[in-house]
Amino acid sequence: MTLAEENYLKAIYHLEQQFKKGVSTNALAEEMKTKASSATDMIKKLAEKNMLTHIPYQGATLSDAGRDYAVKVIRRHRLWEVFLVEKLNFSWDEVHEVAEHLEHINSDKLVNELDAFLGFPTYDPHGDPIPDKEGNFTYIEKIVLAKAEVGITYKCIGVDDTSSKFLKYLDSNNIGLGTIIKILYKEPFDNSIKLGLGKVEIVVSQSVAKNLYLKKV
Amino acid sequence: MTLAEENYLKAIYHLEQQFKKGVSTNALAEEMKTKASSATDMIKKLAEKNMLTHIPYQGATLSDAGRDYAVKVIRRHRLWEVFLVEKLNFSWDEVHEVAEHLEHINSDKLVNELDAFLGFPTYDPHGDPIPDKEGNFTYIEKIVLAKAEVGITYKCIGVDDTSSKFLKYLDSNNIGLGTIIKILYKEPFDNSIKLGLGKVEIVVSQSVAKNLYLKKV
DNA sequence: ATTATAATTTAGGCAAATCTAAAAATATGT
DNA sequence: ACATATTTTTAGATTTGCCTAAATTATAAT
Structure with a gap:
C-alpha cells in the first residue's frame, strides 16, 4: 500500500462511518481535497487490490481487507497522537499534521511497542477510540452539544472538527477532554447555548455546539 | 525536499565524509542501490536547488545548505534510533529500517521535543554522534579494531557495517557499545585477532575487525 | 599519441498520482 | 417523458523518480 492509497482508504472509511452507505466519487474527492477524476482512478486501483468493491456510477464500499487496513492506519494515527500529547508536549491542535505522517510508517513492532509504552x-x-492490535475498539455513543438537554451535566469526550482554529478556541475557553459542562440555557433565536464550566458561564454559537461531543455523567 | 532528495543528500554527505572528496556518480549510484543515470538525474535536480555544485564528468560537492540539510536528516535518524532502543525495546540491529522512515518527518517541534524527551x-x-539543534556535533576519533595494538585495552564505541547480520553476530558474542576489549594477539596468517572480553577470550576474523570501532580507555 | 576501457551523460520510456476538458451516465423538474 | 443539470468516467497531459540503451567524455595502456 502506498501513502496515497492509505490516505484514500482512511477517507473512505470515515465517509462510510459518517453516512452509513457507499461512498460517492464526489464525496471522496472533496474529503481528499482533490478532483473527482483522481478519486475515480484511485477507486479503480483499490478495487483491483480487493480493498473495496465499486459499481460505476454508484458508490464504493470497503471490503473486509480494506476496512481492516483502514483501521490499522487509524490505530497508528491515534497512538502517535497520544505519544505527541503525553510525551512530547504537543497541544491537541498541533498533533494532527505530524500524526498524518507518522501513521504511514508500517512496522508492527513499532506500533505495538508504542502501544505498550503508552x-x-x-x-x-x-x-x-484507539483500535487494539486486533482492530477492535468500542465506540462510545457521543451526544453532540447542539442536542444536549438543558439542566443536564455532561463530560466533554471529543470533537468533530479537528482544525487548529477550533481546538485553539476550545483551549482559550478552557474546554478540553474531560471538562464537565452543564447546559444552562438554549437560545432559540440563534441556537446559541449557555454553558456552565465550574463557576464560569460562557455562551457558545451553534457552530461550536455542532462540533463538540459529550456524554452524560 | 522530497523523500528521494533527502536520501540522496544523506548518501552524498556520507560519501563526502568517507572519501574526503567530490562524490562520483557511480559511487552515489552504488550507495543508493540504483543506476548511474538515476544518480545523474538527481544530482542535476539537487544542483538546481543549490544543495550541491556539480561539474559534469567530475564530482558533486554539497553546498552549505546541502550539508546543513543532510545533517538535519542525520540528526532526526539518530534521535529516532535512540528512541527505538531506549523506549520501545528495539535491539540495535532492528532500528535502522524504521529510523529510515521516521527521519523524513520534517517537524522542528517534533524533533526538538523528542531530543528533550530523550x-x-x-x-x-x-x-x-547526534548533531544538536544547530547541527553541531563532536566527532570522536575512532580506531578500527583491525589497527588496534596488542596489549592495549579499548572500549567499543561504534560499528561501520550496520547490517542486521553483523549486529546480531556482535550481540551473540556479547559485544555492544561500551564493551571493554583487550587485544591479546594478532594472527599474521589470516589477520584474525584474539580478544579478551572480561574473562572470555574470542577470536574474530578480519572482516569483523574492519567493522568495529574502538577508542582507548 | 592513439586506442581501449571505464565513467558519465543523454535520450526515450514507464508507473504513480495528479490535473483539465470532454464525454457518458444518472437524476431531477415540470 | 423529456430536457436539463449533476455526477461520474474517460482521454490525454504533467511531474517525479526510476529504468535501458546509446552516445559522449575521461582515463589508462601500449
Whole structure:
C-alpha cells in the first residue's frame, strides 16, 4: 500500500462511518481535497487490490481487507497522537499534521511497542477510540452539544472538527477532554447555548455546539 | 525536499565524509542501490536547488545548505534510533529500517521535543554522534579494531557495517557499545585477532575487525 | 599519441498520482 | 417523458523518480 492509497482508504472509511452507505466519487474527492477524476482512478486501483468493491456510477464500499487496513492506519494515527500529547508536549491542535505522517510508517513492532509504552491507551487526545492490535475498539455513543438537554451535566469526550482554529478556541475557553459542562440555557433565536464550566458561564454559537461531543455523567 | 532528495543528500554527505572528496556518480549510484543515470538525474535536480555544485564528468560537492540539510536528516535518524532502543525495546540491529522512515518527518517541534524527551543524547545506539539543534556535533576519533595494538585495552564505541547480520553476530558474542576489549594477539596468517572480553577470550576474523570501532580507555 | 576501457551523460520510456476538458451516465423538474 | 443539470468516467497531459540503451567524455595502456 502506498501513502496515497492509505490516505484514500482512511477517507473512505470515515465517509462510510459518517453516512452509513457507499461512498460517492464526489464525496471522496472533496474529503481528499482533490478532483473527482483522481478519486475515480484511485477507486479503480483499490478495487483491483480487493480493498473495496465499486459499481460505476454508484458508490464504493470497503471490503473486509480494506476496512481492516483502514483501521490499522487509524490505530497508528491515534497512538502517535497520544505519544505527541503525553510525551512530547504537543497541544491537541498541533498533533494532527505530524500524526498524518507518522501513521504511514508500517512496522508492527513499532506500533505495538508504542502501544505498550503508552500503557495501551483506549482514547486519543480528541476522544476518539484507539483500535487494539486486533482492530477492535468500542465506540462510545457521543451526544453532540447542539442536542444536549438543558439542566443536564455532561463530560466533554471529543470533537468533530479537528482544525487548529477550533481546538485553539476550545483551549482559550478552557474546554478540553474531560471538562464537565452543564447546559444552562438554549437560545432559540440563534441556537446559541449557555454553558456552565465550574463557576464560569460562557455562551457558545451553534457552530461550536455542532462540533463538540459529550456524554452524560 | 522530497523523500528521494533527502536520501540522496544523506548518501552524498556520507560519501563526502568517507572519501574526503567530490562524490562520483557511480559511487552515489552504488550507495543508493540504483543506476548511474538515476544518480545523474538527481544530482542535476539537487544542483538546481543549490544543495550541491556539480561539474559534469567530475564530482558533486554539497553546498552549505546541502550539508546543513543532510545533517538535519542525520540528526532526526539518530534521535529516532535512540528512541527505538531506549523506549520501545528495539535491539540495535532492528532500528535502522524504521529510523529510515521516521527521519523524513520534517517537524522542528517534533524533533526538538523528542531530543528533550530523550535527555539530549549525544550518541546513537551505534556510537555515532547526534548533531544538536544547530547541527553541531563532536566527532570522536575512532580506531578500527583491525589497527588496534596488542596489549592495549579499548572500549567499543561504534560499528561501520550496520547490517542486521553483523549486529546480531556482535550481540551473540556479547559485544555492544561500551564493551571493554583487550587485544591479546594478532594472527599474521589470516589477520584474525584474539580478544579478551572480561574473562572470555574470542577470536574474530578480519572482516569483523574492519567493522568495529574502538577508542582507548 | 592513439586506442581501449571505464565513467558519465543523454535520450526515450514507464508507473504513480495528479490535473483539465470532454464525454457518458444518472437524476431531477415540470 | 423529456430536457436539463449533476455526477461520474474517460482521454490525454504533467511531474517525479526510476529504468535501458546509446552516445559522449575521461582515463589508462601500449
